[in-house]
Amino acid sequence: MSDDALAPDGMTVGSTAALVGVTVRTLHHWDAIGLVRPSERSHSGYRLYSPADVARIHRVLIYRELGMPLDGIGDLLDAEAPDATAPLRQQREQLAERISRLQGMLNAVDPMIEATSAGILLSAEEQVAIFGTDWQPSWVAEAHDRWGDTPQWAQYAERSAHRTAEDWQQIAENTSVLTADLAAAKRAGVTPGSAEGNALAERHRASIGMYFDCSHSMHVCLGRTYVNDPGYAAYYNAIEPGLNSWLRGIINANARSRGVDPDTATWT
Structure with a gap:
């Protein structure tokens, strides 16, 4: 039993x-x-x-x-019954603070989830208004399809989640100034490997760094797409004929000066 x-x-x-x-x-x-x-x-x-x-x-x-x-x-x-409420009230206050912190985290996660999928938290109309009439909102979806599973896209989405329309406007204006300076330097005959050329290449790499951390090796890989990808080539050549090849040249020369061989550079 x-x-x-x-x-x-x-x-x-x-x-x-x-x-x-x-x-x-x-x-x-x-x-x-x-x-x-x-x-x-x-x-x-x-x-x-x-x-x-x-x-x-x-x-x-x-x-x-x-x-x-x-x-x-x-x-x-x-504890005696009259004394039992004090620790419970204290615990309740701590729980309320914890809930508030968790709610704040939830509010931060939601836009990150949306940004990871959408790439940018702006409507198509806002994108065109900020980036110009030549901008195609479909480019963001295409970029997501191409790079959506990379650490760089995750980093880009995290930064995009916290940017306002005013932030994007400032980025667009800075990019416009940089592009104009690149075109002017190309017309003025600035040569790859010169001090001015290297400085411009670093400014261009820094502009990419607004979206994700861009190493010199990765910068070289991007420079290749400016020549080999028809979309990128058309974009830069519309600003200044031959700008895409010249930009690749200053990127490669700057990377070489930093110890990176452009011929063997990889996305690292």
Whole structure:
């Protein structure tokens, strides 16, 4: 005959653990520290948990879920009724602060999720108004299809999530000034590898850095697309004939001066 059968009002540690959803080891620990001690005995001398003990365990689980330390839970459960509200009120204040912090994190995550998918948190109309009538909003979707699974896109999305229309307007204006300076330098005969050429290449790399961290090796890879990708080539050549090839030239020369071989550079 089992101990449970001999003591129907009490439960063994194994049965109690299964009932409340904790391990036997946990109950042994709570017993050892005096948090919840089985108050009954079986006919064989085994310690058993009474219904009141099980109820105390449930209260421990509730307070533990609220984030209270075990010693604080013990003090709370053993306190006189008038004294029990003070730690609960304190815990409630801490929970309210925690909820507020979590809500703030949630509010920050939502635009990051949207930006990861959309690439930019601007409507098509806002994009055209900021970036000019030559801008195609579909380019963002195409970029996502091409690079959406890369760390650079994730970094771009994270930065985009926190940018306002005014931020994008400033970026667009800076890019316009840079592009005009590149075209003027090309017309003036600035040569790749010159001090002015290297400075312009660094300004261009910094402009890419507004979206994601761009190494000199990655910059070289982008320079290749300016020549090999018809879309990029058309964009730069519409500003100044041959600008795409010249830009690639100053990028390569600047990278070489920084110890990067343009012929073997990879996306790292």
